Amino acid sequence: MRYQQISQPDLSNKMGETQWLTEITVLPTLLQKHMAPKGKLGMVIVKEGSCGFVWEDSPLDIITIDKNHSFVIEPERYHHVVITGPVVFKIEFYKDSDSNNYDEIAIRPGQDFI
Numbered sequence: 825m826r827y828q829q830i831s832q833p834d835l836s837n838k839m840g841e842t843q844w845l846t847e848i849t850v851l852p853t854l855l856q857k858h859m860a861p862k863g864k865l866g867m868v869i870v871k872e873g874s875c876g877f878v879w880e881d882s883p884l885d886i887i888t889i890d891k892n893h894s895f896v897i898e899p900e901r902y903h904h905v906v907i908t909g910p911v912v913f914k915i916e917f918y919k920d921s922d923s924n925n926y927d928e929i930a931i932r933p934g935q936d937f938i
Contacts, residue, residue, distance in 0.1 A: 825888040828877075830896050833865045833918040840937045841916040844871065847907045853933035854905045854915075861932045865920045866897030868905070870913045876906030889913070902930070 845851065857880050860866040868877065874890040880902035889895045897903060899920050917934055 827889075827893040828887050828895050832894065833867060833896060833920075835918070837919040839864065839917045839919055842914045842934070842937045844912055844914050847873075847909065847911050850905070850907060851933055853931060855907065857902050857904055857931070859902055859930040859932050860897045860899045861917060861934045862899065863920050864899055864934070865918045866934055867916045867918065868895040868897065868913055869916060870894070870911060873909060873911035873913075875911045875913060876908050877903065878906055879903050900930075 842851070845854075868875075868889050870889050870891050870893075872891070874888055876886040877889055877895050877897075878886055886906060887895065897915075915934060915937070917937060
């Protein structure tokens with residue numbers, strides 16, 4: 825298993841979050857190629873079990889997320905979640921530094937939670 829080695833976002837900049845999701849209630853768009861909302865960082869937090877995360881530009885590198893290893897999602901980088909078994913997780917969203925380099929047609933399911 826490989827875990828992400830990156831610092832967490834500034835928690836005071838939290839803008840919203842999804843409800844707790846499971847392998848059954850996960851939003852189908854999270855399992856497909858998508859991006860974080862514009863100007864926002866995502867952070868996947870697992871309460872029970874584990875799941876995987878894939879950056880679309882390195883599809884063979886599946887990163888494990890569990891209750892001891894959260895995952896920070898960079899804005900404007902395509903990715904998807906991989907369900908590997910029973911899991912309870914949510915995604916929190918944080919304000920990121922401003923950028924004008926946006927893919928205007930990217931699917932951003934997290935936008936509904938901020």
